[in-house]
Amino acid sequence: MKFYWCEQTRAFRITWMLEEAGQPYERIRVDIRTGDNKDDPDFEAASPMGKVPALTDGPVKLWDSGAICLYVADKYPEAGLTVDAADSQRFGFIQWLMFTNSVIEPAMVEKFMNVPAKQESYGHGSFDSMIGVLEQGLSGKTWIMGERFTAADVLLGSSVHVLEKFGLLPDSATLQDYVARCRARPALQTALSLDEPQT
Numbered sequence: 746m747k748f749y750w751c752e753q754t755r756a757f758r759i760t761w762m763l764e765e766a767g768q769p770y771e772r773i774r775v776d777i778r779t780g781d782n783k784d785d786p787d788f789e790a791a792s793p794m795g796k797v798p799a800l801t802d803g804p805v806k807l808w809d810s811g812a813i814c815l816y817v818a819d820k821y822p823e824a825g826l827t828v829d830a831a832d833s834q835r836f837g838f839i840q841w842l843m844f845t846n847s848v849i850e851p852a853m854v855e856k857f858m859n860v861p862a863k864q865e866s867y868g869h870g871s872f873d874s875m876i877g878v879l880e881q882g883l884s885g886k887t888w889i890m891g892e893r894f895t896a897a898d899v900l901l902g903s904s905v906h907v908l909e910k911f912g913l914l915p916d917s918a919t920l921q922d923y924v925a926r927c928r929a930r931p932a933l934q935t936a937l938s939l940d941e942p943q944t
């Protein structure tokens with residue numbers, strides 16, 4: 746697997762995911778701030794929007810962090826990060842896995858840009874409803890799928906990690922404990938150390 750990344754970006758999620766999977770991968774840095782390596786033809790083919798993260802694996806070319814996490818989880822079922830097709834919880838797992846990019850991300854933009862909420866018009870509802878649904882989803886659980894840590898927690902956990910860093914995570918024991926559990930994972934700690942600003 747070739748992983749196109751840049752420090753201090755959403756590519757961080759994939760570093761975490763790959764470290765959880767514990768499989769070899771090649772990291773190729775694309776500097777989205779200076780444009781260095783953005784014109785690498787392999788990167789252009791892998792990421793039509795010119796964004797990181799992107800991942801290639803033979804003929805597979807992926808450029809969305811949700812899709813990449815699902816791909817890695819399904820490719821290495823022995824890592825225990827997926828919910829397999831025969832399991833009745835498979836689609837609940839996929840729904841949560843998509844929640845970061847479909848709901849949390851646009852809700853964060855609403856918050857950062859101070860856009861007035863329009864619950865019924867915006868696909869993400871509102872920042873406050875997103876927080877409420879996430880809190881309810883995690884309530885009484887260790888991880889979003891219960892006792893098992895899955896790729897959906899990499900997506901949700903990375904979002905909650907960022908929300909906390911920017912002071913946007915409410916004072917909720919459910920969410921604060923969840924982010925602490927995520928940060929205690931060795932794979933997340935490795936990902937953080939690999940995400941340091943480059944000199």
Ligand SMILES: N[C@@H](CCC(=O)N[C@@H](CS)C(=O)NCC(=O)O)C(=O)O
Nearest residue numbers: 754755777795796797798808809810
């Ligand atoms: N939906 C994408 C978003 C990726 C994204 O927005 N990446 C930003 C960095 S955080 C980027 O590469 N920006 C550079 C650019 O658009 O030129 C995902 O989650 O993978």
